[in-house]
Amino acid sequence: MVFSFDLLLEAVLFGILVGCFYAAVSVGLSLAFGLLDVPHIAHPAFLILGSYGTWVLASRGWDPIAAGIVLMPAFFALGVAVYRFYYETFEKRGTEAGVRGLAFFFGVAFIVEVGLILVFGVDQRLVEADYIGKSISLGEIRIPLRMLVAFATAVVLTGALGLYLSKTFTGRAIKAVAQDEPALRLMGANPVRIKQWAFGLATAVTAVAGAMLIVVGPVEPGMGRVYIGRTFCVVVLAGLGSMSGTLVAGLILGISESIVLTLFGASWAPAVAFGLLLVVLGVRPQGLFGR
Amino acid sequence: MQGFYKRLISIVAVALLAGAAFAQQPIKIGMSMPQTGPLGAGGKAALLALKMWVEDVNAKGGLLGRKVDFIVYDDQTNPALTPGIYTKLLDVDKVDLLIAPYGTVPTAPIMPLVKQRDLLLMGNFSFQVNHTVKHDKWFNNSPWNDASSWSDGFIKAGLKAGSKSIAFLAADQEFAQNLANGARELAKKAGLQTVYDQNYPPTTVDFSSMVRAIRAAKPDIVFVMSYPNDSVAIVRAVNEIGVGDSVKIFGGGMVGLQFTPNMVSLGSMLNGIVNYNSYVPGLKYPGVEEFLQRYAKRAAEEKVDPLGFYLPPFNYAIGQMLEQAINATKSLDHKRLAEYLHKNELKTIVGPIRFGPDGEWANPRVVQAQFRGVADKDMDQFRQPGKQVVLYPEAYKTGDVITPFDKARGK
Numbered sequence: 001m002v003f004s005f006d007l008l009l010e011a012v013l014f015g016i017l018v019g020c021f022y023a024a025v026s027v028g029l030s031l032a033f034g035l036l037d038v039p040h041i042a043h044p045a046f047l048i049l050g051s052y053g054t055w056v057l058a059s060r061g062w063d064p065i066a067a068g069i070v071l072m073p074a075f076f077a078l079g080v081a082v083y084r085f086y087y088e089t090f091e092k093r094g095t096e097a098g099v100r101g102l103a104f105f106f107g108v109a110f111i112v113e114v115g116l117i118l119v120f121g122v123d124q125r126l127v128e129a130d131y132i133g134k135s136i137s138l139g140e141i142r143i144p145l146r147m148l149v150a151f152a153t154a155v156v157l158t159g160a161l162g163l164y165l166s167k168t169f170t171g172r173a174i175k176a177v178a179q180d181e182p183a184l185r186l187m188g189a190n191p192v193r194i195k196q197w198a199f200g201l202a203t204a205v206t207a208v209a210g211a212m213l214i215v216v217g218p219v220e221p222g223m224g225r226v227y228i229g230r231t232f233c234v235v236v237l238a239g240l241g242s243m244s245g246t247l248v249a250g251l252i253l254g255i256s257e258s259i260v261l262t263l264f265g266a267s268w269a270p271a272v273a274f275g276l277l278l279v280v281l282g283v284r285p286q287g288l289f290g291r
Numbered sequence: 292m293q294g295f296y297k298r299l300i301s302i303v304a305v306a307l308l309a310g311a312a313f314a315q316q317p318i319k320i321g322m323s324m325p326q327t328g329p330l331g332a333g334g335k336a337a338l339l340a341l342k343m344w345v346e347d348v349n350a351k352g353g354l355l356g357r358k359v360d361f362i363v364y365d366d367q368t369n370p371a372l373t374p375g376i377y378t379k380l381l382d383v384d385k386v387d388l389l390i391a392p393y394g395t396v397p398t399a400p401i402m403p404l405v406k407q408r409d410l411l412l413m414g415n416f417s418f419q420v421n422h423t424v425k426h427d428k429w430f431n432n433s434p435w436n437d438a439s440s441w442s443d444g445f446i447k448a449g450l451k452a453g454s455k456s457i458a459f460l461a462a463d464q465e466f467a468q469n470l471a472n473g474a475r476e477l478a479k480k481a482g483l484q485t486v487y488d489q490n491y492p493p494t495t496v497d498f499s500s501m502v503r504a505i506r507a508a509k510p511d512i513v514f515v516m517s518y519p520n521d522s523v524a525i526v527r528a529v530n531e532i533g534v535g536d537s538v539k540i541f542g543g544g545m546v547g548l549q550f551t552p553n554m555v556s557l558g559s560m561l562n563g564i565v566n567y568n569s570y571v572p573g574l575k576y577p578g579v580e581e582f583l584q585r586y587a588k589r590a591a592e593e594k595v596d597p598l599g600f601y602l603p604p605f606n607y608a609i610g611q612m613l614e615q616a617i618n619a620t621k622s623l624d625h626k627r628l629a630e631y632l633h634k635n636e637l638k639t640i641v642g643p644i645r646f647g648p649d650g651e652w653a654n655p656r657v658v659q660a661q662f663r664g665v666a667d668k669d670m671d672q673f674r675q676p677g678k679q680v681v682l683y684p685e686a687y688k689t690g691d692v693i694t695p696f697d698k699a700r701g702k
Binding site: 004006007010011014121122123124133134135142144147216217218223226258261262263265266267269270 | 327328329331332367368463489490491492494495496497499500501503504507520524527530531532533560
């Protein structure tokens, strides 16, 4: 093991950048699973779908992040359709059917992955942009520009979503439906329409997260499985339904993973997310900021 | 009596017809080839070369008077798929001869199958897959045998530059670990101190943390053993983060930096890297340049690796070796073919090949070359000698290594 304080500092700095990226990747799941109690195990698959959508537009000259933003309406519509199907088929029929909903989302995840393989093949895809491949120097420390762009996008995305949920009428309705659905119904709001809108929003956000993913590194169809552990770790660590907690949890995961990768080796990296998840579930099951 | 003779004539007629039909049956050669996945880019180029050999041999009348049929499946560079594919080739397609998939990772899982069934298997750029299986009917087309044949040139270049320490970065898969295990022993024998030694999961896409750690360890030599996707990611990470000014020589066992699309996409990021290769322009083997000209035309039509230096000549050579063995023995019997291949020197477009008892080359010819003066987005620059300066073996050397690595990169 190589150790120096400079190396540790670099690892922490890189971990902050990666942590914000993990938070942005998880924020859609925080909304869908954390607030709406939808067992959205297909979230990482939609993330990869967003990456491939970005790749298609980027190969036609679009900037990758701009491509992710342009994809948001289509992903919103996809999210609405998927939730509607899930509600009519499973959620409406009670909590027992909700467990079968987990199998439904597993199925959706596999269909998305296989669909991507059939259309794009199993090869890795990456995008090019002016900020990919370059770095900036802070003394001895060099920071890849692609990580800074992903970091900035992540901060804007999580901030915008947090503001939307707390300051707008629909945003507060989404939080209300998570807290007390019958009360919301008594106030004349349709909880199903609110949840549909929220799931659409969660999926739309995933389009931008997918764009960030392909900026950070190459993607291939099976990569969603790598991110299941990370995204659920962030969401559970944050506390179900906490947007600000998602950012803090992302940072904790990013920094832990970066330190382990740098000092102990890449073989341990996949264990960090699941290890943290187990510790949190054992010690504080409601998460750091959970309701 | 009349009925008896009628029956006899019928039986003889059927036997003659069956014999004639059997003589017309093609010789089936089967394999899987990675046409997608990490080795897909190389696999498609290799496949084109084999198809060209099949066409050439059929144009000459086939083998033993029979047309050659070529059956290929895509294994997606997935080692979990190759045992099933090769079982299908044997039991369903009933092929006569087998060629291994390109690469160590897809090939290793089928070695027990061929050993168990005592079948001839023509290897395809695998590294040390027969080391523990010890199959006597394995014949590899690649110009290396053990870790020494691969690593010697790289480590010697580092030692010549005054290196005292070494860092290893290896993928956690069959090829890289086979090479790493041997390279570690060689480094120890050469008196090099190992200051960093990490394996990484094959699914790793970001190498920033590892490159950072390597830089902090301040090695003189950085020996990387990686597959194409990792190699590209590592080169990009080194370009972003740097490995520090202590490093004299970087590279060694990076698969994928020989594929034309990667060379063009990485461009100037390749400069300074010392890496292995099988063929670079300037190496004179009889027939190879004519083959590469024919290959280039077909590659443009089929949209595969346009230059085809790395794998295609050696895959064409697989066909040539089979052709010589079959024509000499007048047989498809695997034992007889294997005996011939063990005892004789084969003439191919990549030079003469003689096999050792383990089915690897008795006289290895791995090239270690340093990328120099590579410009961005220019494929044609690689057609001429000079962009990959051969450091080893001595017989083919075209220049000395430029060190340290930062100087060679132009930083």
